[in-house]
Amino acid sequence: MDYDVLILGGGIIGCAAAYELSKYSLNIALIERDYDIADDVALFNSTIVYDGLECNDSLMSKLEIMGNSLIRDMAQKFNVKLKEYNSMIIAEDENCQNKLIEIYNEKKDIIDNIYLLDGNDALKIEHALSNKVKKVLYSKNTLIIEPYDLALAYGEIAFDNGVNFKLEEEVLDIQRMSKGFRVITNKNKFTCNMVLNTTPGKNYSIGKSDRLNKNRENQKYFLLNNKVKKKFDSIITFIKEDGEQICMSPTIEGNSAVYIKSAFDISYEDAFNEIIKFNNLVKEENISQFYEIPFYNDTLIIDDSFMESGYISVNGKSYAQVTITPAIAKIVCETIVNNLNCVLKKDFIDKRREFYKFRDLCNNDRKKIIKLNKSYGKMVCYCNKITEGEIIDAIRRPLGARTLEGVRRRTGITFGDCMGARCLNKVIKILAREMNKDMTDIVRESGDSKLILGRIKEFNDM
Ligand SMILES: Cc1cc2nc3c(=O)[nH]c(=O)nc-3n(C[C@H](O)[C@H](O)[C@H](O)COP(=O)(O)OP(=O)(O)OC[C@H]3O[C@@H](n4cnc5c(N)ncnc54)[C@H](O)[C@@H]3O)c2cc1C
Known part of the structure; x- marks a missing residue:
């Protein structure tokens, strides 16, 4: 074999x-x-770690409870950023309120640290909520992870x-x-x-x-910049009678993500109007990215x-x-x-090879690293403070990046306010140099996604 x-x-x-x-x-x-x-x-480097409370299916709920507990150890072991954020599922009308009571009664003996709160009590914890809130399912188990x-x-x-x-x-x-x-x-x-x-x-x-059992709905996804005036300190999900849901969640980087899940394919304008119903201080200029993708709930x-x-x-x-x-x-x-005849390896290495994220380091550490390797002194992305050294490491490390998407996911480049306008060409040039390829051969993520279609003038260098 x-x-x-x-x-x-x-x-x-x-x-x-x-x-x-x-x-x-x-x-x-x-x-x-x-x-x-x-x-x-x-879509970006921040997702919610659920705790089984929001989930209707009992098997999925159990898997979420187990995953929620295991993922904490993984994050610590792998040095992956993780932040604890409580979550609130919110009902503003009678029917949704009854639904929350039903969920609470069903899950209170299975999931620890969940509470059913009245609107006033919830307001004391989450000041940004409106006073229309009737009942809240409150959980202290949820997290955000990279x-x-x-x-x-x-x-x-x-x-x-x-x-x-x-x-x-x-x-x-x-x-x-x-x-x-x-x-x-x-x-x-x-x-x-x-x-x-x-x-x-x-x-x-x-x-x-x-x-x-395929279960797909429509989803509109907004990433908001950190200039939004009113922010929630928890992961907030508003449920509506027709099954529509709006979830506002902090991201690891301190921005907010909002998704609207609906059985109908609502327009961008309608989706935005739904957001401002729940947070009237969100302005259109706060939207840094917008996506339409299916909501998978198989x-x-x-x-x-x-x-x-x-x-x-x-x-x-x-x-x-x-x-x-x-x-x-x-x-x-x-x-x-x-099912196989095997034993645990004695020499298993349970550690990811180290790398530097310059934006998370203090100036003293930055200076030490630049002394060892000058490429860490060359800033490529000014929005997110990402250096050439980090990009080279992302390409050279085990299973390294070979595409723009690969570099993006490993370093955070192009996720800043300019969305790559100032650094894209520099990244393509580094990728081409490191892989000994032409800049015109560098792709975004797959074979048919070339970033530069051809030369317009035949200079020796681009
Ligand atoms: C926008 C968005 C937000 C999300 N937010 C959250 C969140 O907040 N919390 C959370 O817990 N989860 C979240 N998820 C869910 C989760 O991240 C994805 O669903 C998950 O990454 C899918 O992982 P997978 O490995 O099962 O499937 P996939 O990533 O689909 O893996 C299948 C792999 O198989 C490969 N493949 C397919 N066919 C072949 C073939 N014939 N030969 C070889 N390879 C093949 C594919 O290229 C792919 O890499 C989110 C997902 C999305 C898209």
């Missing part, structure tokens, strides 16, 4: 499973069709512990053999004892699952119905996938390890 385990898909779940499995004496490879791992993890760093840490540590990452390789089929599996890609054929499939592939010969299925022969798959997409990832990775790893 080429491998003991083949992991298909390098999203956050694939990378987390690779990390858990790399603790064991196994020969593992991960196959990802894109240039980089975990490139769909979030999902890019979490996903990359999982991948990089797995790589450092021997997992073979095969990027830019697409799985075309998975076939069962008399013993083990054959995985066919656009470049190779591999044999293995076990397959963990985290890709949504529908045409594979094995594991066609019709059990997936019940995630860990399908082990072919486990006897060695095939396990994780199907579905959820708005809380970052939260549940550590739980899924642990469950899947336990199942796989119990």
Whole structure:
């Protein structure tokens, strides 16, 4: 066999499973069709870690509770930024109020640190709320985390512990053999004892699952700058009778994110009007980014119905996938390890290689680093204070960036107020130099997303 385990898909779940499995004496490879791992993890480097309270499905709720507890240890171990933010689910009318009472009664014995508050009591905790609030479900369990760093840490540590990452390789089929599996890609054929499939592939010969309960709605996403006059100190979700939800959440960087989830495809103007109903001090000039993306609320299925022969798959997409990832990775790893003859490695390195984030350092530390490596003295992004040294490190580190998106997610470049207007060309130039490529060959995130289409004048240098 080429491998003991083949992991298909390098999203956050694939990378987390690779990390858990790399603790064991196994020969593992991960196959990802894109240039980089975990490139769909979030729109920016800040996501909510839920606690199961907002979730209707009991299995998903349990996974969130387990993930919420595990993710704290992961963040500490991997040096990933995490901030505690309480959350409030808010009802402003009679029907929604009854819904909150129902949820509270259902979950109060399952989830610790949750409370049902009257509007007045909630106002004492969260001063920015309006006095229309009738009832509040209050939780002290929720967090905000940097999902890019979490996903990359999982991948990089797995790589450092021997997992073979095969990027830019697409799985075309998975076939069962008399013993083990054959995985066919656009470049190779591999044999293995076990397959963990985290890709949504529908045409594979094995594991066609019709059990997936797809639940998709529309979502409008606003990232607000930190000039908004009124800010909430908690993660606030307003629920409405028709199922629409507006969530306002602080981000790790101190801005606010707002999403509106609705069964209908509401316009940008209607979405913005909904926001100002709840926070009348938000102005249009406060919007730094706007996205329209589906709201995924599938019940995630860990399908082990072919486990006897060695095939396990994780199907579905959820708005809380970052939260549940550590739980899924642990469950899947336990199942796989119990089916293979393996032991824990003695030389497992449970640490991400260090790197510097200049904006988080004091001047003394900055000076010391610049003395060792002058590229840290060259500022590339003035908005977020990101240096050339950080970009070079992002490209050279294990599983390093090869695209603009890759550099962006590893360093935070182009996330500032100018959104790349002042630094984009400099990043492309560094990428080209480091990879020994032409600037016209550098892509944003995939093969067909070239950033520079061609030269307009034939100078020797660009
Ligand atoms: C805007 C947004 C906000 C979010 N906010 C939160 C939040 O606040 N809290 C939270 O907990 N979660 C949040 N999430 C959810 C979560 O981040 C994502 O759903 C999650 O990253 C998906 O991870 P995954 O690994 O399961 O799936 P994917 O990232 O989809 O992984 C599947 C991987 O398989 C690869 N692949 C597919 N087909 C093939 C093939 N044939 N061959 C090889 N590779 C293949 C894909 O390229 C992909 O990398 C958010 C998501 C989004 C988009």
